[in-house]
Amino acid sequence: GAGVSQTPSNKVTEKGKYVELRCDPISGHTALYWYRQSLGQGPEFLIYFQGTGAADDSGLPNDRFFAVRPEGSVSTLKIQRTERGDSAVYLCASSLSGAMGTEAFFGQGTRLTVV
Amino acid sequence: DQQVKQNSPSLSVQEGRISILNCDYTNSMFDYFLWYKKYPAEGPTFLISISSIKDKNEDGRFTVFLNKSAKHLSLHIVPSQPGDSAVYFCAASGLQTGANNLFFGTGTRLTVIP
Numbered sequence: 001g002a003g004v005s006q007t008p009s010n011k012v013t014e015k016g017k018y019v020e021l022r023c024d025p026i027s028g029h030t031a032l033y034w035y036r037q038s039l040g041q042g043p044e045f046l047i048y049f050q051g052t053g054a055a056d057d058s059g060l061p062n063d064r065f066f067a068v069r070p071e072g073s074v075s076t077l078k079i080q081r082t083e084r085g086d087s088a089v090y091l092c093a094s095s096l097s098g099a100m101g102t103e104a105f106f107g108q109g110t111r112l113t114v115v
Numbered sequence: 116d117q118q119v120k121q122n123s124p125s126l127s128v129q130e131g132r133i134s135i136l137n138c139d140y141t142n143s144m145f146d147y148f149l150w151y152k153k154y155p156a157e158g159p160t161f162l163i164s165i166s167s168i169k170d171k172n173e174d175g176r177f178t179v180f181l182n183k184s185a186k187h188l189s190l191h192i193v194p195s196q197p198g199d200s201a202v203y204f205c206a207a208s209g210l211q212t213g214a215n216n217l218f219f220g221t222g223t224r225l226t227v228i229p
Contacts, residue, residue, distance in 0.1 A: 004158070033215065042119070042204050042219030043159065056213055091158055098215065106158025 002026070004107035006092050012113045013082055021077040021110045025094030032075050033104065034067055035091040043091055049075060050098055082114045118142045119207050121220035129228050134192040136223050138205030141186065145207040149217070150179060150190045153202045162203075163190070195227045 005024040013019050025032050030051055035043035045059040052072045060066070064082075069075040079086055089111050095104040120139045128134045136150075146167040151159035165172040165179045165188065172179050178191045192199055205220040212218070 031215070035217075035219075040221065042121075042206070042221050043217070044219070045213075045216040048213075048215040056215060058213065059216065093158070104161065106160070108156060108158050 004092055004094050004105050006090075006107035006110050008110060009108065010111045010113075012115060015082060015084060015114055017082055019079050019082055019112065021079075021090050021112070023075045023077070023092030023094075023107060025073065025075070025092070026105060027073075029094035029096050029105075030072065031095045031098040031104075032069060033093045033095075034075070034077050035093065035106075036088045037091060037109070038088040046077070046090075079112075082112075084114045087112055087114045116141075117221070118145075119205055119218045119220040121203075121205055121223050123223050124221070125224040125226070127226045127228060128195045130197055131194045134190075134195045134199065134225055134227070136190040136192075136203050136205075136225065138188045138190075138220055139186055140188075140207050140218075142207070142209070142212060142218070143186070144209040144211045145218070146209045147207065147214075148179070148181060148188050149206045149208075150177075151204045151206060151219075152199075153204060153222070159204055192225075195225075197227045197229050200225055200227050 007022045032049040034046040037043045048056040049069045064080045067077045089109040091109045093104045093106040149164040150162040153159045181188045202222045204222045206217040
């Protein structure tokens, strides 16, 4: 597809379980971002990749959250020992040059529900 | 601490009239501001931006105004159309706060009534 693709679109998991959320960026986009949008809030920055490396992971809330992008394309956001407070829509975006402004395109998000 | 605030959670406007969405920020390090539009079950899409060296940027029916001294920006849509009905997010960034780290407001749901 031409856009940013996120899978699954919905994920329900039990408290304490491990989840992986996948992001397929637009082909050729070197920059990739993860954001999290909790109910009633705006998106909140989690992590930014330039190529394979995490250029800025200052938004990850704690060490239960981890993200990888081993080949500089697909990225996986991993959450260990999920908590109910992790329930949110997780958004991925990609851009060609690393500028988050005009060039970044968001996926539709993965809605994570921790029960 | 919410550094970007959108104090109106919702706004209803008649088709053809002007929609004005407001946004306030607290961090004087922000130097780039954006508006995103979001439809249900879709990701946000970029709408318009403005750099802190400007006070106005226009793109078709959309104009963003920036008042740096008041730390306030607004998005004007004129004329408003039913297809404009969506949630609008204001976002800000700065070189010193992380150019790729956007701080978003909580959004304003715009409803344009035909």
